[in-house]
Amino acid sequence: MKNLAHFFFEVGMLKRTPRTGFQFLGSGAESVAEHSFRTAVIGFTLARLDGQVDVGRVLQLCLFHDVPEARLGDLNYVNKKYVQADEQRAVDDLAATLPFGEEYRQTLAEFAARESRESLLAHDADQLEMILALKEYKDLGNRYADEWYPFCVRRLKTDLACRLAEDIWTTDSTRWWFDNDSDWWVNGSHGGNPVDCPDDKC
Structure with missing residues (x-):
C-alpha cells in the first residue's frame, strides 16, 4: 500500500509538469495531466466510433501514455533533437514498485510499438x-x-482521426457555449424581461 501511495503522488506530479511545446508556439499553457485527461476522452470516443476495438484498452493506453513524464518531464520536438531520455528505465523503475507492474510495462510497450489498432487510436x-x-x-x-x-x-x-481533425480545424472553439441567437446574453434568462440598463451605459 505504501508503494501505491507513492504511485498516486507520482501521478499527481503530472498536474505540475508543463507541456513544453507551448513555449515554442508562443502562447498557451497546459499540464501533462490536463493533456492526458482530454486525450482519454478523445480516445474513448474514437474507440466507440471505431466499433472494432477494446474501448477499455484504448482508455488505458491514453491514461498511462505520459505517466513516465512525471520522472522525465515533457520533451518537445526541439528538445528531442538534442536530449536522449531513458524512458524505458523510468518505466521499469516504476513497474518494479507496482502490483500491476508488468501490465503497466506492457501498456507502455504497446503504445510505443504502434502496432495494435488500439495503440493507433490512442x-x-x-x-x-x-x-x-x-x-x-x-x-x-x-x-x-x-x-x-x-x-x-x-x-x-x-x-x-483525419476526418475528425478536419472538422475540429473548421469549428469555432467557442461555438459549444456561445449562441448568438439567444437572448440569454442580453437578459440573463430565457424569455423574460430585459435587464434594465441606464441609457448612458448602453
Missing part, C-alpha cells in the same frame, strides 16, 4: 488533443498554429 487521440489546443490558440490570434497544424495531421494514423 496515438491519434494524443495528436487530436494537440490539434484542439492549437485551434483554441488560433482562435485567440496565434498565427503560428496554422503552421503547426499540418504536421500534427501528418502524424495521424486512422481515417477516422
Whole structure:
C-alpha cells in the first residue's frame, strides 16, 4: 500500500509538469495531466466510433501514455533533437514498485510499438488533443498554429482521426457555449424581461 501511495503522488506530479511545446508556439499553457485527461476522452470516443476495438484498452493506453513524464518531464520536438531520455528505465523503475507492474510495462510497450489498432487510436487521440489546443490558440490570434497544424495531421494514423481533425480545424472553439441567437446574453434568462440598463451605459 505504501508503494501505491507513492504511485498516486507520482501521478499527481503530472498536474505540475508543463507541456513544453507551448513555449515554442508562443502562447498557451497546459499540464501533462490536463493533456492526458482530454486525450482519454478523445480516445474513448474514437474507440466507440471505431466499433472494432477494446474501448477499455484504448482508455488505458491514453491514461498511462505520459505517466513516465512525471520522472522525465515533457520533451518537445526541439528538445528531442538534442536530449536522449531513458524512458524505458523510468518505466521499469516504476513497474518494479507496482502490483500491476508488468501490465503497466506492457501498456507502455504497446503504445510505443504502434502496432495494435488500439495503440493507433490512442496515438491519434494524443495528436487530436494537440490539434484542439492549437485551434483554441488560433482562435485567440496565434498565427503560428496554422503552421503547426499540418504536421500534427501528418502524424495521424486512422481515417477516422483525419476526418475528425478536419472538422475540429473548421469549428469555432467557442461555438459549444456561445449562441448568438439567444437572448440569454442580453437578459440573463430565457424569455423574460430585459435587464434594465441606464441609457448612458448602453
